[in-house]
Amino acid sequence: MSNDPPLQLKPRLTVSVDQAQAIMARVAPHATVRDVIELQGGEISTILEIVLTDAPNCILKIYPTQLQWKMAKEVHVLGLLARVDIPVPRILLADDTRAAIDLNFVLMTKLDGMVLGHREPALTDQELSAIYAEMGAAMRRINDVTLDSFGYIGPNGVWTPHPTNRAYMSAQFDRKLDEFCIRGGDDALAERLRGSVAARRHLLDAAETPRLCHYDFHAGNVLVTAEGKPRLTGIVDFENATAGDPLMDIAKALYYFTAKDAPKRDGLLAGHGTRDRPDWEATIALYRLACTLELWCWMAQIGRPDALPALTAELESAT
Template sequence: MSPIVIKPDLAIDLATAGAVVARTGVDGQIAAISLLYGGEISAVYELALAGGLPPLVLKIYPDSMSWKMRKEARMLDLVRDRLPVPAPRLHLADASRDLIGLDYVVMSRLAGDRLGPLEQQLPPPLRQSAFRQVGRLSRAFHDIAMEAFGYIGPDGVWTAHADNRTYLTVQFDRKLTEFSSRGGAPDLALRIARHVEACSGLFEACAAPVLCHNDLHPGNILARADDDTVTLTGVVDFEGALAGDPLKDVAKALYYLSAGQREAFLEGYGPMTRTEVGATLDIYRLLFSLELWCWYAQFDATDKLAPLIADMELLLRSQ
């Protein structure tokens, strides 16, 4: 299967950036344009404004996933003033395509640096403090109730499910089908399917869906540190948000963290009253490894696949 290239590769000149800013109603002149860190999907630029005005962020979506522009705008409206950490303020969502040729949003540029690189420079007490704050942020997302289980689209939950067991059964089936179509081992797919069927009762413990960021890793969190404190200053990238089990979101957040970071995250997150929390986190990690394998396989990133297979095998053996 041929690799898929999604992320837009655009050169945004000063005149185009100025026309974009003019549509936002912000009264400022473009001083500089720089490419910001971003994932595989969207192209993200910082628009520096003259006269000391706060900078803006221009996020451009690929044509094949233009609907994510409307989704992100919807998510930013949903979380406004409901999190302990700032989310970007939306200035403009433009689907006209007459300036850039693709859908885009313009947002406020949050203060701080990405937590991923920053935390590597922090002493252990500050690193623990940062990830306790990440845990509290995750809990705040999960205080936002949703109307049904499922992935969130531009106008609400897509293919809404009334219960978590149905949602997760469908999700595993869909990803196992994709796994097989992309060359995944049939024996592994069969063992995962049998394991999910045996453990599917774990999904029933979640009675009501909540908002899940679904990508709350240190690259999507901003922070600022001084000599003796560290403070989270922002959370970004709501493209992957879903409505589901909070433990599903916790499992994905923990996936990116070291043992010490996981401990601090869980301390900040607070008590979990569910039974069999560990087993539930493990089966959600299995789903995430499967999803990530399918994601990398479509880009032909073969060097990423073997560790994910090893993780899935380990999770199956541990049960």
């Protein structure tokens, strides 16, 4: 079992108006900062809105000490999306000098709209299906961005390149199953999972081209119009982006859906065109196992043992 201390997330720091003014002065010398407001959301980073009196508000995203490299990653991924017809933030400034504040940060444009998760309870099934279809189409445009190799994206591109999706996902399963055991998971369960993955490994061969995957595409990372018929206005948070199979992106997006979320599921799949792939359901099931294993390891890493029993039960059912 690992004795490493839990990973520390969401930096707890106060950014003063004067500090925000100094940051803004580097990109908009004549803008005046009126306030700095911490926004909800963002499991890893601290997200602040810089309120300006004479210019559009901006977003300040601050990365935790142990994950400072994610700043460069987000800049890199948003650069890949610069010419894609989807609404994503534009980077105004990326700073790793720790001169203005003692952590890496990016300053980016603030997109219009509100978080979809805040609107969902008031939406009809028809509206949910429609907005998720729009999201599925936007995800497909993200997935249309191709890369040179499969693998997890780091600060300057794919961190450990793999020539095929099978090679990448096989390495991921092996690495996460090893971590599962190191962090206290059951060795016998890990062996059963290895066998289950091996029996389905052929499904990974259908993805021949490495494609950009958001890999955290949920209602908390999507912005929509605040009133009337919901329309997509923004997609944020590319910290988990991966070069992989679009069905892996879909599997992660569907991960927390329940039976009552059928309108959302059907809309997302229709908008994305997922059902065009042979064996798409079996492939998504395999990627769901990967998601569960990753989440188990993540919860163990950040010191959330209360979340592990339910995740272990899901892993048991996957064998």
